[in-house]
Amino acid sequence: MPDPAAAPPVIRHGADAVADALGRPRPTAQQRAVIESPLVPALVVAGAGSGKTETMASRVVWLLANGLVRPDEVLGLTFTRKAAGELSVRINDRIRALEDVGLITPGDAFEAPTVSTYNAFANAVFRENALLVGRDGESQVLTEPSAWQLARRVVVAARDDRLAGLDRDVDTLTAAVVALAGATSEHLVEPEDLRRFAVEFSGLLELPGNRGKPYKAITDAVAAIGALDPLADLVAEFRRQKIDRGFVEFSDQIALALAAAESAPRVVTDLRQRYRVVLLDEYQDTSVVQTRFLARLFRGHSVMAVGDPHQSIYGFRGASAANLARFPHDFGGDEADAARPVTFALSTSWRNPVDVLAGANAVVAPLSEASEVDVERLSPRPGADAGAVRVVFPETLPEEADEVAAWFQDHRRRDASTSMALLLRARKDLAAFTAALGARGVPYHVLGTGGLLQRPEIVDLVACLRVLHDPAAGNDLIRLLAGARWRVGAADIVALHRLASWLFQRDHTHQRLDDDLTAAFRASVAAGEHGSIVDALDFVATAPDEHGALEAVTPAGRARMRELGAQLALLRSRAGGDLVDFVTLVVQEMRLDIEVAAHEQGSGAYLDAFVDELAGFVATDDRADLGSFLGWIDAAARRDDMGPRSEEPEAGTVQILTIHGSKGLEWDAVAVPRMVEGGLPARPQEGSSGWLGFGRLPYEFRGDAAELPRLAWRGQETQKEVTTAIDAFKEQVKARNEDEERRLTYVALTRARHDLLVSGSFWAGGVRPTEPSRYLRDLVDAGVIDGAAIPETTVHDENPMGESGATQSWPHVPFGQRAPRVLAAAERVRNANPGAAGRFAADIDLLLAERAATRNAKHAVAVPHRVPASGFKDYLTEPDSVAERLRRPMPERPYRATRLGTLFHQWVEQRARSGGALETLDVWDGELDLDADDRVDASADAVVTDDDARRLADFQATFARSRWAGRTPVEVEREIHIPFLGHSVVCKLDAVYEIDGRAEVVDWKTGKAPSGAEDLARRTLQLALYRVAYAEFTGRPLAEVDAVFYFVADDLEVRPAELLDRAGLERAWSAAVGS
Incomplete structure (x- = not known):
């Protein structure tokens, strides 16, 4: 910013003259005041449709025409990429026009103004100065899907009994963690602050109540705020994992950029020298941390903020209309002789006709009267029609x-x-x-993810996916049963519900549980989870017709339920493969692609858009699964509905x-x-x-x-x-x-x-x-x-549509009013003479026979593309169990001993990386290739107790006496992916040592040693894979690579006499699984 004591700059061209030279309309008096504003902090209160983008572009042009700044000294910030693009195009078009008429000298292409979104600018400042705040400038930006998945993993991995008391499902907790983490970053709050607040607030229960009892308003409030305590722990863990994994979110970038600016004055000095003029668009939508960051950089600088308090509609994400009122305080200079911020208004609407504008003004009048910022009433443009x-x-x-x-x-x-x-x-x-x-x-075109999810075909698809994923998805199953394809009647659905209750009271042999066990079971589940109609449908699909439990289901309903049950069983058998391919298969099996094509206004575009959303979600994390996607898609739709759209109007x-x-x-x-x-x-x-x-x-x-x-x-x-x-x-x-x-x-x-x-x-x-x-x-x-x-009141005493708001027939009639025409057309097709079978008939018969054989095969499941080495032996030795897990994946229970094995592996890794100097356990999170052999105890308690700590200490002491304690591994926790008969086998090698010119792969085991030759042979498959993987990864002959187990609990080294090579492993796989 120029020295206030210096002579004022010479203005050679007024705003009118510049407009005349460019052949554009002259600005209004209000616009002219903004355009010709001196280089001091300025606030422009611009109403809806008042031409603020044009005015900002004209100000840049006027500054350039008068030589007050160079193009590359101009910074323009706005919220959306669309708005940034429009402002950039408009400014650059004007600059070229200035060059054409000779008002400025053509410059270098690299001297263009910088126009960006607020987040992108903060990201650039963060990356340039990341080392100042102890972060990596190349940190990966977490997208919304990847942030959701990371937060969900934090929630799922939590072992906090307090979370059960919150009575919230995983997706609700995940959404709370993501939102609270964002809010704490936006407002620069530490999780510990929330914990202290929750404890202090709970003290309200100690105050005198109502005759010795607390008031309900108090207990409700304390319960809600009490949730901040465990949620703060989850937020802290979420933050820690982001740092450990090198991730940042947008809100983190702004907070970190602010921290860099506050810690190093040169950051502020460099940016002020780089950008002599700053334009802040949609300023009413800036958050507190954004405002603080910008004020830190550009206080007392030539900043022009443009906004409208009446359009501040994003308060839920931290925006504050009060930012406009605070502008003079935030951006006024600290020096005694600093220029005072000035305020301008743009109050002519160039968009709205007279009557529309009058209505808008009437609605917002109470806000104008109460506003801390003077807001002039919008007036119509000259010559505007009434509308x-x-x-x-x-x-x-x-x-x-x-x-x-x-x-x-x-x-x-x-x-x-x-x-x-x-x-x-x-x-x-x-x-x-x-x-x-x-x-x-x-x-019509419903914009956004929220609209996508309300399309009938997408609702059916999501319902089916929920049923496949969650046995408690009863409402979704009812939608499928009662839909146009299956058309199961209300009485049969009631019978299915009763069957679910019947099954709930029985064990796996369908014998009735005793009353005490039933009562305990009821107490262990959430309200309303006393029987799954999804499980009941599976029972209907497999039980014989004469089973007494099916008496209440009509023959037609039974047949339709069995058909749906068989379809769901088929789909579950394919659930282990690629998620995008799986959902595409669900679309085809449900015939949704055919259904939308048969509709008069049908199009597969919405199904394609849904699959695109899924592909984008999966692309952010190779561990994405169906459950996390279903949780994220609902939350994403809500966020998408609340954000601005960028689509152009469609004629x-x-x-x-x-x-x-x-x-x-x-x-x-x-x-x-x-x-x-x-x-x-x-x-x-x-x-x-x-x-x-x-x-x-x-x-x-x-x-x-x-x-x-x-x-x-x-x-x-x-x-x-x-x-x-x-x-x-x-x-x-x-x-x-x-x-x-x-x-x-x-x-x-x-x-x-x-x-x-x-x-x-x-x-x-x-x-x-x-x-x-x-x-x-x-x-x-x-x-x-x-x-x-507008009638004074309704003419009806009761809802003419019924209490539900609508009257519908059940079961649903397919094709609606088109049903007679469609059914007649189908009848004509059935009665038509097929004539010659066609040249593809034999091929079609073969394909149909192949599909039938595949569906009826005992182990007809799709093997996942990624196969962990720890599970390789199960495919060969327990194919039935693997097939069942792939048909219907179930959550795995947590094992305390797996945690012990994980901690030991991590300690050995840290010890190796520290050159063998580490003698105490330092816990951190990692990804290890552990299997059931490391689960020495099946306790559900995953907390590391004193007993656990003693066992870990024993493991460490035993290892310190082993022959590997004094050696430094050449590889530690090396992950290697090897192609294997169309799959990718993931091998996580614990350690590799170079001994006497040979490589030795060591697999640490904290579990029990092999119980016999058969047990050893089964475990040896995993070791053989590690040996092959390392040989192929390093390119050295397999004969020069050894492999050994070390069972640390028994201080036992086991070196198998024979290990299969690749050819032997492939033969064993093909024999058990097929090629």
Whole structure:
């Protein structure tokens, strides 16, 4: 920034002159003030559609034309890659135009301005200065899927009894860990801070209660906050594993970049010298840590922040509208003579017509009055037309959806090139609107992962995947049973449920359990888990017809259940292979690809998109499995719904997305449905509890705590006083939620370039009608819509659609209204003369016979591509058990002794890496090739006890006396993948020593020594693989490689007399498994 005492720069070209030279319209007075602003901190409050991108580009052009900066001294930051791309293109086009008219000298291509997203800029600063904060600049950035998988592994591996008391499933805990870890990074909070807070908050139970009993509000709050204690441990472990594995998340990058800037003044100096002018777009969406980072770098610098407090709709991810009000404080210079920050306004809407703008202003008026930043009322552009704002408010949701569809149909009929959007507050009513659009033949496109998951074919696919993965997925199985393909009646589904309860009370031989054992079993599972209809279906598929337990199932229902059960059994037998290939197989076996192709508007695009999502998930981690993907996809859909979209409008097609996703976009015609109380404004899923909920960061830890509702819980003398404070806090939260809903509505309304439809209806689901939204009343009061179009009340005393909101026939009728035509066509095909069999008939018969043989084969399972060496022997010696595990994978119980073996392996590895100097155990996480031989104890207790520690010490002492103790291995924990008959065998070699010119592969064993020759021969297969792997990996002859077991518990060295070579191993595999 120029010295304040220096002479002011000479301005040769005004903003009007530059615009004239470039042949562009002259800026307005407001735009001119922004463009010609001096090089001091400046805040621009820019309303929706007010031309902020054009104004920012024009400011850069004006600065360049007057020689105030070079192009490469300009930094522009925004949130999305789409916005960054648009700003970059606009600026660079203007620069080329300046060069063409001679206002600036053509420069080097490397002297272009830097336009980036906030995260990308922070990432660059972090990577340049990573060593300053003790991190690797080449750290891999965790994508959302990979972060989810790592957090899920942390949750699954946790051995914390407190987690069971939280009564949350793995996916819920994973989501909480990911969210809380992100929040702690965003607000620079340590897990230990959360632990201390939880302990302090639990002290509320010690206050005097209600006649000796605690108030429910207190016990609920303490239980919710108490969860922070174990969750903080999970977050700490998640952080540790990220560091150990060299990972960072986006939130980590910003926090680490801030740490680098705070620790080394040269980081700040270098960036200030590199970028003399900084533009911050969508500033209202910056988080606390982003603001702190940017202020650290550019306080008192030439920073221009552009934002709109009324469009701050991403508060759930840390954004704060208060950032705009704090701008003068955050970016004002510290020096006494520093220039004071200035504020500008852009209040002319270049997008919206008069009536649309009047409605938006009416909705947001209460926020403007209460805003800490002066926000001018948006005014229409000169010559703007009135536009068309219409309201419909029929009795029922289906009627509302049909009227919305008819409105879009009319627009499309008048102009097929019209861009159109349906903006939803939430996706719960999506099906009603897509059905109405489809019935009227209006093309539509549901944007985002959330929309993808609500496609009928994807819902069926996910239901099938859940049934294959989880025996408790009863609801998903009912969807399949009652669907158009299987059409199992309600009575048979009830009978299946009773059968599940019958099986729950019996052992594996179907003998009834005694009452005490049944009661204990019930107490050991969660509520509602008293019988699995998935297991019951498996029973139906295999039990003989005369079995008494099947009496209540009709013959037709039994036949259909058996067909579905057989299909699921087939699919489970293929579950061990590549995940993408497996899901593709499920699509084919369920005939979903055929079903969508047969639909009048059918397309396989959504199935392809789902498989693409899966492929992207798998690509982030080669240990990804079906369970982790199913957990992630739901969480990803929720996040995707809440983020901005980047798709361009599609002419003649209604794009359907959430209001959160619509920010930054615009369309000719926009419909905003479900404007009812509870719809828009919505009732937050977490209610009005604020931070008094599971896994939420208490507000006092947030950087914007001063602007958030405050709970005065400290210093109270009784629980009643705390309860009163909680009630007051919840009222503040409700008021804040109302403000957020108003901002959302404002964003939705201002997406319309010409026509706007707002709608609602009295009856959807439930027994009570919904009331028209308060925002509709605002529009009526502003004279934008006719109040007479909104009935005062419903004409029905009860829900005309029934309590569920809809009446449907069961079983589902395939093809709907098209059924008669489709059935007639099928009958004509069946009755047609097939004529000649065709030249492919013999090939088809052979292929069908091969498929039938494969399906009926006893061991017809797909062997996974990756086979661990520790499991190789099982394929050869226990093929039936392996086949059963592959058909229906089950979770493995944890073994305490496996943990002991792991710790010993890790100690030996660390000892080797430290040159043999390490004599104490230092625990860390690693990936070891352990097998059942290392499980010397089957205790479910995975905690390392004092007894465990003594045994580990014994192992260490024994090893110290062995002949390997004084040697240094040439390899330790070396992982080698060898190609093997179309598979990849994964070998993890514990250690390799060079002894007398020969390589010796050593496999440490903490379990029992072989019990006989047969046991030794079985274990020797793994050692033979290690020997072959090392020989091929190093290229040395197999004859020069030895292999030996060392059973450390018995101080016993076992050197097999004979080890198979590759050819022998391949023959043994082929004989047992096939080629």
